[in-house]
Amino acid sequence: MEIPGFENKIIIKAVQEHGTPLEIASSGMLSGNMDRARRALSFCGWQDNIFYSYKTNPVPDALRILHQNGAGAEVISERELNMAIGLGVPPDRIVFNGIYKSPLALRTAVEKKIKCINIDFPQELDIINALTETYSGKIGVGLRVRPSVGWQGQFGHIIKDGSAYAMAQRIIANKKLDLKTIHFHLGSSNLAIYCRAIDESLDFIRNVNRRLGADIRTLDIGGGFPGQDMRLLTLWEQGWLRIFDRPWPFMAESSNNGFEILAGTARYFQRAKTEHGLNDLTMWVEPGRLITGNAQVLAVKVVGLRRSGRKNYAIVDGGRVGAAGPLVGETRKLSVLGNKEGCKKKVYDIMGPTCMPWDRLVAGICLPELEIDDIMCIEGAGAYFVPMETEFSFDKPKSTMVG
Ligand SMILES: Cc1ncc(COP(=O)(O)O)c(C=O)c1O
Structure with a gap:
């Protein structure tokens, strides 16, 4: 079976040319996804x-490719900022976030006149205040706030308890x-969560504009729109795996509605801001x-096969430790290339090559019988x-990149 957007023969050619483990990106998929995202926002002109x-x-x-297809850059570190500048992204297409921005990165951002520096940690404001003493123009900034939904912890300034207002x-x-x-x-997040966060943020913006005489022109709602065929493992799934060392038997499907959530959020925002x-x-x-x-x-390539106790292990040359970190708490689809039709099926644990016992890509997956070099x-x-x-x-x- 082919992976959407990737022909098997192209993957095999890339692997023959570069070896494994190999990250293979598709320029067609990248531009296609950018196009879908732009279409989801175009009815509002955004x-x-x-x-x-x-x-x-x-x-x-x-x-x-993303920049050629209309994307700006959101960066969160000096390295990412320099990368965007090095790739020729116009400064007014760069937004700078993050809970630690080095003084040098902040200076670069100000001197280059990037689109916006979203202030998060309080000391960052001290550094920017100091920069205003030597800089002649006005510096455009944002403020990261924390609505009552979504990520909490060390990010943003809480709206509800007045910390965001005090920072403004x-x-x-x-x-x-x-x-x-x-x-x-x-x-x-899902649509309901975005809507709630938007409502709380719009109340906040109206308040700050009215009471502090600010002129806030943008709400930057971050990312979090679900990707295709991926999701966080539920607590049930994680707990089951931990206790029984087997996957939770009732695996849920991913919702695959990220672009609809993006469009729905934009529609909601457009209505709510007018209200x-x-x-x-x-x-x-x-x-x-x-x-x-x-x-x-x-x-990745199968480099070892063994039966140990009651399990079949396939060792591959790129595991969770070296190549697939997100698999610690997220799901992904996995497929074996080549014509395996009619092959006997077996249940495998797919392990990476390091000496870490948890270097496992997938536990208990049923696949056509594997061979070395698959x-x-x-x-x-x-x-x-x-x-x-x-x-x-x-x-x-x-x-590598394929067409
Ligand atoms: C501030 C900010 N924006 C955007 C993103 C992108 O999130 P996602 O990949 O879930 O869309 C992240 C991810 O951590 C983030 O922290």
């Missing part, structure tokens, strides 16, 4: 407000700062997994596989 989250898959060739006051106190954006990121009297407000998004997730596969593909490798790669005893996977 198709240019997509800032791809660099952290999700910082592969320069893939990023180039501190920003507005400096006349050389222009507080123009409010930002949140919720983590993987809040914020007609001129625009919306930015920072999708990661929705855009690149299913546009990349990880090809090539296996893990789908959805375009979301967080590359940034979570390690060099634990082995080289990191190589990367």
